[in-house]
Amino acid sequence: MTDNVLLELRDVGKVFAETVALSPTSLAIEEGSFVAIVGPSGCGKSTLFNVIAGLLRPDSGEVRLAGEPVTGATGHVGYMLQKDLLVPWRTVEDNITMAARLTRRVTAEDRAEARRVAVQYGLGDFLRHYPSALSGGMRQRVAFMRTLVTHQRLLLLDEPFGALDAQTRLEMQQWLLQVWRDTGRTVLFITHDVDESIFLSDRILVMSPRPGRVVADLANPLPRPRDIATLTDPLFNGLKSRIMGLLHGVAT
Amino acid sequence: MSGARDSDTTALARYMTRRTGDGLARNTSRRPGTWRAVGRNVGIPILSIVLLVLVWEWIVVGFHIAPYIAPRPMQAYEAVRGDWVTLWPLVLATLRETIYGYVSGALLGVFLGVVMAKVPFLQRMVYPLLVLSQAVPIIALAAPLVLILGFSVVPIVIIVAWIVFFPVTVNVLDGLSHVDQDLLNLARVYGASRWRTFVQIEIPATTTPLFSGLKIGATYAVTGAIIGELVASNGSSLALYQEHANSNLNTAAVYGTTILMTIIGISWFLLVVGAEILATPWQRRSVARRAWRRRRETALTTAQVEN
Numbered sequence: 001m002t003d004n005v006l007l008e009l010r011d012v013g014k015v016f017a018e019t020v021a022l023s024p025t026s027l028a029i030e031e032g033s034f035v036a037i038v039g040p041s042g043c044g045k046s047t048l049f050n051v052i053a054g055l056l057r058p059d060s061g062e063v064r065l066a067g068e069p070v071t072g073a074t075g076h077v078g079y080m081l082q083k084d085l086l087v088p089w090r091t092v093e094d095n096i097t098m099a100a101r102l103t104r105r106v107t108a109e110d111r112a113e114a115r116r117v118a119v120q121y122g123l124g125d126f127l128r129h130y131p132s133a134l135s136g137g138m139r140q141r142v143a144f145m146r147t148l149v150t151h152q153r154l155l156l157l158d159e160p161f162g163a164l165d166a167q168t169r170l171e172m173q174q175w176l177l178q179v180w181r182d183t184g185r186t187v188l189f190i191t192h193d194v195d196e197s198i199f200l201s202d203r204i205l206v207m208s209p210r211p212g213r214v215v216a217d218l219a220n221p222l223p224r225p226r227d228i229a230t231l232t233d234p235l236f237n238g239l240k241s242r243i244m245g246l247l248h249g250v251a252t
Numbered sequence: 253m254s255g256a257r258d259s260d261t262t263a264l265a266r267y268m269t270r271r272t273g274d275g276l277a278r279n280t281s282r283r284p285g286t287w288r289a290v291g292r293n294v295g296i297p298i299l300s301i302v303l304l305v306l307v308w309e310w311i312v313v314g315f316h317i318a319p320y321i322a323p324r325p326m327q328a329y330e331a332v333r334g335d336w337v338t339l340w341p342l343v344l345a346t347l348r349e350t351i352y353g354y355v356s357g358a359l360l361g362v363f364l365g366v367v368m369a370k371v372p373f374l375q376r377m378v379y380p381l382l383v384l385s386q387a388v389p390i391i392a393l394a395a396p397l398v399l400i401l402g403f404s405v406v407p408i409v410i411i412v413a414w415i416v417f418f419p420v421t422v423n424v425l426d427g428l429s430h431v432d433q434d435l436l437n438l439a440r441v442y443g444a445s446r447w448r449t450f451v452q453i454e455i456p457a458t459t460t461p462l463f464s465g466l467k468i469g470a471t472y473a474v475t476g477a478i479i480g481e482l483v484a485s486n487g488s489s490l491a492l493y494q495e496h497a498n499s500n501l502n503t504a505a506v507y508g509t510t511i512l513m514t515i516i517g518i519s520w521f522l523l524v525v526g527a528e529i530l531a532t533p534w535q536r537r538s539v540a541r542r543a544w545r546r547r548r549e550t551a552l553t554t555a556q557v558e559n
Binding site for chain 1: 432440456535537
């Protein structure tokens, strides 16, 4: 363990009605890294997320963020799901400042920051729009900006692009990498899409169900910055066949 | 009802625009064809009422119905206009009873809905009593109310509130219990307090069901006031006026008063629909109209910084 560890899990486990959702897992996530978690449904990735976010209290083990114990506590991570969860009664700007509105008084600085982020990432013309006027990709971008302005160092993204069409998804992935580069946050990214996990991450945790556990922890050697060409790189294909083998039980 | 349907079609239209579009959102603050929409939404209902009056006229004239059985529309109108000096204060009185009863019923309804949503024990305790309260025939309720409170406006207001609170409670309770759990979880992850989550998420998320309840209540409120007047009013009221006209075989006045009561009921409903439109701009606009409150806040903050 280096000093650079932002998130640390020690033997974190969770059982639901005698089903082991997550067998005791230990992990260390470095500050500033982009870690993908890939696995089939039922492998415990969402359980893992909810434990880290503080929505679920684990049956065993401990979660530490920047050295502080945060097991079962909320309010210390950014969190985004496949559903954008924008509230229809607020404009884009007011949706971006939602975390502030839920915890304290929204200040002029909060609003200025929301506007700045929206302008910077291509939604400046839509600040006063209601979410219903936006396309799915734009809504996810707003949801991500809302996550970003919480100023949490750790962002948990649970299949954020899972509901988008392939084209939009690729655009969003490139957009996310750009934002990640600009802001230096640490990202934990759940997906069941192997290509997505490789395209985005520095490191890939492969999970497996019954019992839910991490079966492999792979470094991603692909150079950055990444673009469409990355998707056909031999390194990409090598990593992909390795992960596919782990997921589907085929030796490679 | 027409309001709810309107917002449905708007949502559908939006959905279709989004689907057929190229991923770019519409940048228009107003839907094209607003005037055509107004024509459709206001013109057609008016036309159907005109048709109803015409059918009434044709039936009375065509079947040679005697005026004391059923008057022609114009005769009913004349009966009301001829005695307007007497009727107008009675209309105001009915309106007053409706307003008092409706507002207190709606407030009580929201209160009960919130309390029941938040305290499951109270929900189990109170819900059966609420259903019971609505199963009691309202006429049977009126008599003891008059015995207790005397002939006055108070039992009338209570009867209106009694009718109005129930749909409000049921819809608020339903709305609060169906707020998206993921959204509530998101608020928790942000570290939001229960109070702020309630004010910022749960209350606004319940706006649509709340207004459903308020609209149902609005259609019944005037009916409740008339029933109350029939049983509890001291001397003069719209209901007693009609009863008097009826016993004098002044059928035109009976019909005229009925129409007057109907107009009060429709106006009340439309008022609530109007309130809903004002309270839920996001349901028919894609861009917020203005942000005066924010501008003022920003101005204040800037002023503070400058000082």
